[in-house]
Amino acid sequence: MSESARRAAWPLALLLTLAGTARAADEAPAAPDPLYDPQPLADDVTLPLPCDGKLVLRYIYVLARSALDDREVNLGYAFSENDPGYRQGFLAGFRRAHINGQFELADLPPAWRERLAGHLPSGGDGLRPMLYFIGKYEVTQYQYAAVMAQEPWLRGTQAEPPACPKADARSRLPMVEVSWYDALRFTALYTQWLGRTHADALPALAGGPNSAAGGAPSFVRLPTETEWEFAARGGHAVDRQALEARLFPRRSAEATEDGPLREWAVYNQVVGGSGQAARLAPIGTRKPNPAGLFDVIGNAAEMVLDPFLMVRGGGRFGGGTGGFIVKGGNYLEGEQALFTGMRREYPLFGADGSPSHNATTGFRVALGTLAAPRARYDELLERWQAEGRLASLTDDITSEADAGARLDAIIANTDEPRMARALTELSEELKRNVALIADQRKEAAGNLIQSAALVAETIGNYNIRLIQLRERLDKAKRDRNQAAIEVLSTGVNNGTSALQGALSIYLDNAATGARYADDMFRQQFQRVQDELARKPVIGQSLLARATLFMKHVEQYRQARRLEPEPVLNELLGR
Template identity: 70%
Template structure:
């Protein structure tokens, strides 16, 4: 998705009296805001009742038989290459007083990693045109958008029938493709009552048809499969669980805090708060609800998530590609492989049980040995390709080699894992057994160089930790300064209301709205820093906090305030380490001393 650079606003012109610290930081003057799925410059296509009832301007589409269509949404990860990835939080870190806590081994917090497989150059020309201006350019830091594509809607009954009817013709049992079916009343309903194997068969048949009839409509790496460069073609498959959940949470469109929240952001227009889940999801509403019937709904009935995906929560639950793994304490997957994974919940769920990272395990086979099916479960598709086609070997090897050199250089290493310690042991053995060995002397030199390199990286890591603590204190100070200005602006707004000055009321209302957005954006930066701080070793971070406190103690007035901010930041880092979650509003209140 693209981002828009906002010019200096009325709020920033109105806040000239704010303290110099906030002005020096200038956080709100250069904030970048992603464009939501419904805030794009190119007008969307007209609604297509059968295949695309809620068109978005940057939709990607694949052809289906009988002039049908299948819509995709674009997800990207900023990465160095296909070997790189982004660490993401999956599931949810339930506390002991929450209903999901006793099933933490099923859907609790755990770490995952995600990356795209396609670069913009791999895409068909029509796709590149649709995404023109919507993707970040490769920057000086060497990062570029690595893309993957996932179905905008759940596969419908019509789409499923169109593809599965091709099987006799594709496999030589029929001389011609089947006739196109007449529209049916259930065409727009998600296809359910399928086995995991049925979903895989759909992706296989659809891929075969696309390769025969519309190969040019698919992305291709390095010239595609069969090319002299050793490229690879895209194919249709189920999304992996991590791909599904990253996209469902909002992917590149939302900030880190939103990615880790229980539910994806639900904002319309300039709304400052999330809307009711019933506007985004089909589920069984209990007492106090609208009385919605618990039944499957046509695609596009509700609103899309920030990426532009419909029904990722509720309606039909969705199968994914990888098998079910338990969640172990500490947030890592277990080693035992189970059944298949179903994501997102279904229309029979109640609101309190639904969350974006929801998952369930179902058996591949029923008690009669037949592939198991469920009347509430369907699927959406994704596009995949080879992870390591020959056309990318050189790039992948260079990345792997560079990554391997640094893989053990962490802030704290146990002695048995420290490469320097191991090399010292080898050198000592060689010098004992072969005192005059040239190899021993050369290895000794390598050992010393390795130690110097490790020491340099460790020093840089210590400096980075100290800078993170100090900059976070400055961000918190800026939030406080913004809030002081907002308090004054609210007083001026009340004065304008008392004077019945409509122009003044409108001006200060706009200024306050802009200022509130600036506070929230600065808070996002602060919370990102909390997340980064939790990745450091506790002893290293505590050591650098002590150094920062010592330095701040030498600064009059401002140092005292920043010292208190740094102390609060350390408290938030420790809380996040323990729970892997923080309440955004509570953090803001604590930063403001409420």
């Protein structure tokens, strides 16, 4: 029986059940495929697998100026002393990291570009979505067997590709009992098989390695811990507050509260008193996280690419390198042990010297490429040289007046080696401090834009309340109700004062916004736009308010003042 026939023989009832759980999207997703993609989404992308199979990927993006730009994210969890995990905070405690994608839309195969074009922000003001790709599901036993069977043919010791593995009841289970080295071997063989049989299916930077521009190929690898956790938390699909939470938002359509974890994760519910036995489950039996990933919590725990580093109390990694990292918890653990920052350290080798493996740990894959291919050298150099310049903080400082640039010019004209080394150290320290301030100002600029939008929304609400009070006051005057007139007159006066106070705050915000470097402020607006677009109701209103605020900031930048009355009329749509 052919592989396609075997897949078609899966029970119809299962197909119907899986089809009913697929998430709605703007375009109709593909039909459910229980072996490879039981819960298709409209914006999935796929890579071919041996035996006419496929591996489904999800995209994660960061709005950035270039491949050198990135976004600061928080990993782990800030345990309090009463939390069960506090005594092991050095394993999974709060720490900071940075994330960015490696692929631009132009690097993707045409079918991927067509699939994703309507789902990505258009960017603007120097920002564009930088993407990375991560497995939608954990690698299954069937996928693992199909790829690993290719090794003799890929090595040339077998003339023909191998026969396809036979699908059975365990085929859809995550592949466990594999070592970290086994997982790496899978990614290596899969990349080699793709390169030999479906090279055009992979993204390629700037035309790929054979282009005159000096592009780079992509390859299959394990995700880094930061890539894994950012995606598991919801990535670009959630706002900053949700990214800081213990678990990703778990809400079905029109729900106002998070649903029970059992609808999103396979774990040991006996701990919670349900009496249900825990066992490894097939892929896609629960709901996806906001980024469209399945089983990031529970089911099989997952290995990542980078080695384990302990967490320092100051929120950074320590310097000692350990074993391999396992993320997300597994099906034998209770709900209290499961959170997106969960991580454990396992030894690379057991006591007998063999690579470590167990029945609860598997993996999912990601796509990677070179961080600095030759085709990006000029762009990366330009961004690197601009890092740490005072001129990036405000438009009031020109490049010629930038203290860092002037110091570098002095160093270039210094003949005395010891003095040049001392000045170079000073220059690097200055750049580090300026870069830190720049990151803080970026964060403050984004917060200012959102705050101003909220103040504008408050002004609108105050005005609605004032209109209602004035209407009631007019009625009281017509009725000659003196008691009501006094109460309502006080309410109108207080409401007017509150509105004027909020307007004053709004104008101050506009003046503050004008002190930021224009390019940076516009880039932060693009990021705020992207975040507000994900808020279902208030987001659209705040987005309109934020857009108007940017106009007022530009007006203040030009005239160094704003007239309160025209601004208020614009805020109220008069």
